[in-house]
Amino acid sequence: MAIPEIPKYKPYFFEVKKGKSYLWCSCGRSKKQPLCDGSHRDTEFMPVRYVAKSDEDVLFCGCKHTGSAPFCDGAHNNLLDEYPSDDPNSPENIAINNIVREVGKPTTLDGGCFVVNPSTMVAGEAGNFRHVEFLSQGTGAKYQSQNYAVVKDGSSPVISYGGSYVVGFILEGDGELHISGRKFNVQRRTGFVVHPNETFQFLQKGDVPLEMYLNVCPIESRPDFSSDMRDNFDSEFPQRIAVIDRENAESMADRFFQVLIDKRMGCRAATQFIGDIPESKAEPHRHLYEESIIIIQGRGTMWTDTVKTDVGAGDVIFLPQKQLHSLQSTDPDGMLVLGVIYPGDNPSINY
Ligand code: FES
Incomplete structure (x- = not known):
């Protein structure tokens, strides 16, 4: 051929x-x-x-x-044998201004991109469900809102996000997730998806609170805590939990990523993936999709056209469509990130 x-x-x-x-x-x-x-x-x-x-x-x-x-x-x-990289010490990059982060506040970069650590922000409370909505239309998103939430000491209220998908990730803790009457076990570093019009509830177990990120897509600003647990589980897609499995990771030059949640679980609104970034600075690039990136482990620097700022575990980076950017891992052990993208289902495409 x-x-x-x-x-x-x-x-x-x-x-x-x-x-x-x-x-x-x-x-x-x-x-x-x-x-x-x-x-x-x-x-x-x-x-x-x-x-x-x-x-x-x-x-x-x-x-x-x-x-x-x-x-x-x-x-x-x-x-390619190596993912295209950029020299952080080039004269052009040395001239880029570093923005010092402020605790409890988003740090704004170019083009509506921002970095925030939602665990340091003021949380709302519904029973034992503490939640911070840090990404919404009000903060520049078009397709997905995002919440950071913590559940401790038993069951959360029953939650609904109307006709949206909820694409979630348990950062810490163990427990159960009930989705419209079906029970799933969840643990540290588990992805999950709730389908439109389903209701859900968490049961925290053990000593460590359940700490999680919830991406809601299409965008929906507020959770509804008034509903009873419905009996409308979408049984066409019974698999709702995704775990990290290095055997199923896909290579991207010398990097790896694994799609956790996508249309294979019936999720037509967003794709969730996990990726490893070795100590390096990616070549500046753009995506056609809107993305939120959660830093799970490691530290580094987020660069846009004219500014940069430090990032570390617990931070979330919001990237509007087409914004030029580069994420640098400065950690010798590399960086572990979780991304949620829409539209599109392939996190390896950039330009
Ligand atoms: S296919 Fe026509 S020039 Fe390449």
Whole structure:
């Protein structure tokens, strides 16, 4: 089988127009990348036609090894031995201003990106469910709100987030999660998903409080604690718990990630994944998706166009769509992060 040339180890960002036809170059020889200029003549490659269904932003494959032509599927990452990195001590990076964090307050970077440690913020209380909503439309999100919550000494109230999915992660503690009448055991570093219109409740066990993050998507500002436990569990998707399993991690050059929650659990609104970042600074890049990144372990620096700030375990980074950024791990043991993205289900795609 012929091997295409590789004009770029990243996708091409393109604003396509509804009804317009695009001929994507599959051979890699075109001088008008990512589109065909006829250079495939005398090869076995043919261009791929794409007719845009709406005005939208797309990422056309640049490495020509995608399995989802004409779009990027992240295949370029595995054509490289190392994830593209950046020198934090280059003259341009040395000139970037460091913002000193303030306890209990978000630190704002460029383009609506911010870093916050929600465990230091003032919490609301509903019985023994202490919760802080730190991401919402009011703080610049379009697709997902996010809460930090703690449950201790027994059962939480019954909770509902209306017609939204709740994509959660237990940071610390052990207990049970009841979803519309079904019982699941949860423990430290467990992901879970609650489907729209289901109700849920936590039972904390042992000495350590249940500490968690709840992403609510589509965006919903407030939990409702008034409901009784419903009997409407979506039994088409009985699997709701995801655990970290290094055997099932996918490689991304010299990095690894594992998708915990996605459409395989019936979640059509967001994708939750866990990833390891070795001591390094990623090359600055952008995503088409909105993302929240929770630092589970390790420390580092979050960089945007003109500023940077220190980050560490317990911090959450909010990244609006298309914002240029770079997350640096300064920890010799690396950094463990949890990401929740929407729209899209592939955290290995950036441009
Ligand atoms: S020039 Fe590459 S497919 Fe036509």
